[in-house]
Amino acid sequence: MTTTFQRQNIFCKSGLWRRLCLSCVIWHASFCLAQQPTPAVVRQPATDGKVWGALIYATTDADKLTGSAEQMPTTPQDLPARLAKVFAPYTHFEIIGQHLQDVFREYESWVVPSRDLFLKIDSKGPAEDGGMNLHLQVWREQQVVAKADAILRAGSPLFIGGPKWRGGQLLFVLELRKK
Amino acid sequence: MKTPSEENHDLIRWLDDEMTVGERRAFEANWQSDPELAAEAESMRWLSERIKAHLPAEIPVPHADFFNSQIQARIAQMEVDDARERAETAASTSSRFLWLRLPWLAGAAAAALAIVGLVWTQSGSSGCSTILSTYTPNPSMKAQVIEHVDAVATVLLLEGLDPIPAEKKVVGFHVHHAESDAEVATTTLFDENGAVLAVVALNAQGQPQMLK
Numbered sequence A: 001m002t003t004t005f006q007r008q009n010i011f012c013k014s015g016l017w018r019r020l021c022l023s024c025v026i027w028h029a030s031f032c033l034a035q036q037p038t039p040a041v042v043r044q045p046a047t048d049g050k051v052w053g054a055l056i057y058a059t060t061d062a063d064k065l066t067g068s069a070e071q072m073p074t075t076p077q078d079l080p081a082r083l084a085k086v087f088a089p090y091t092h093f094e095i096i097g098q099h100l101q102d103v104f105r106e107y108e109s110w111v112v113p114s115r116d117l118f119l120k121i122d123s124k125g126p127a128e129d130g131g132m133n134l135h136l137q138v139w140r141e142q143q144v145v146a147k148a149d150a151i152l153r154a155g156s157p158l159f160i161g162g163p164k165w166r167g168g169q170l171l172f173v174l175e176l177r178k179k
Numbered sequence B: 001m002k003t004p005s006e007e008n009h010d011l012i013r014w015l016d017d018e019m020t021v022g023e024r025r026a027f028e029a030n031w032q033s034d035p036e037l038a039a040e041a042e043s044m045r046w047l048s049e050r051i052k053a054h055l056p057a058e059i060p061v062p063h064a065d066f067f068n069s070q071i072q073a074r075i076a077q078m079e080v081d082d083a084r085e086r087a088e089t090a091a092s093t094s095s096r097f098l099w100l101r102l103p104w105l106a107g108a109a110a111a112a113l114a115i116v117g118l119v120w121t122q123s124g125s126s127g128c129s130t131i132l133s134t135y136t137p138n139p140s141m142k143a144q145v146i147e148h149v150d151a152v153a154t155v156l157l158l159e160g161l162d163p164i165p166a167e168k169k170v171v172g173f174h175v176h177h178a179e180s181d182a183e184v185a186t187t188t189l190f191d192e193n194g195a196v197l198a199v200v201a202l203n204a205q206g207q208p209q210m211l212k
Helices: A002-013 A016-035 A079-086 B009-015 B021-033 B035-054 B064-094 B103-124
Strands: A047-059 A092-104 A109-111 A117-126 A132-140 A143-152 A158-165 A168-177 B130-135 B142-148 B153-159 B177-181 B186-190 B196-202 B208-211
Touching: A047 A109, A047 A117, A079 A092, A079 A168, A079 B142, A079 B153, A092 A109, A092 A117, A092 A168, A092 B177, A109 B177, A117 A168, A132 A158, A132 A168, A143 A168, A143 B153, B009 B021, B009 B035, B021 B035, B064 B130, B130 B142, B130 B153
Parallel strands: A158 B153
Antiparallel strands: A047 A092, A047 A168, A109 A117, A117 A132, A132 A143, A143 B130, A158 A168, B142 B153, B177 B186, B186 B196, B196 B208
């Protein structure tokens, strides 16, 4: 009895018992991991399309341009010329920031080319001929300045005339992109 | 005391100061011969002034988004009803023109309908974006919508916005993609290298705050 007790005591004191348990746990864990066929897939939220949004500085004086490195996109086609038709007398248009954003089906999407002026978009589902029904909110920092319900269609951008700045005006362009 | 009704429409116009000078004089001249009208007018003016003094001139519409969407839904329903009514009228009219069912006319009618349908389809699918409704929470602001055919664009002009001070630096982002976390109501903006540009988080009032 004494010998057995001593043996058990040595077994516990030497840490052999703990090592054995730990080995079992590791073996079991590795076995379970090996049994999993594929890692858990992160579900991407459903989207209704993509939009491109840009904050643009419009001015009549080229010397006042900010020197932004952002390039004019190929779409919308002829963007500066189209903006000039709408926002006369401005002749120079410079992209300050731009954002390509998925429009989520079930919750809000933010189009944030700048901290100063940005959009919140809620999808209201597809419209006829490939368009998208949207609820838009125009935010200026922490204030919503306008809300609109709109149908956005590819090739027909939405131009938003924003606040005046540096003798010119800030404009927002929103375009529906192919999904 | 009588309440204003269609019969005393003039009294309402007088109260709302909508009468021309001539109309107003003529209306007030009637008081000489109609003391009851004079008393009622005076009483209504007294009441109107007190109401105006205690109520704000403008009251924001509660739940304006819902209000707008309900109006749009109602308009859409009215358009559907009108179209159905027109179709029913056209159907009853067509029964008077049974001679149009002659075989040689059927072909011509089909061709004509095809042309009309083509024209209608082309005009209906003009492909232009449309703004259905606008709302500006600040009453000193106005939103104007223009469909600019030449620029093939829809324009939303926000009038009455305070200018941004010239000395303020407006810094833009080039957002390559964004990831949203619906559980914590945040959207993280990334550049093309995967670096975080900013995080949009909603505060307790539902206003967006830019973190970073």
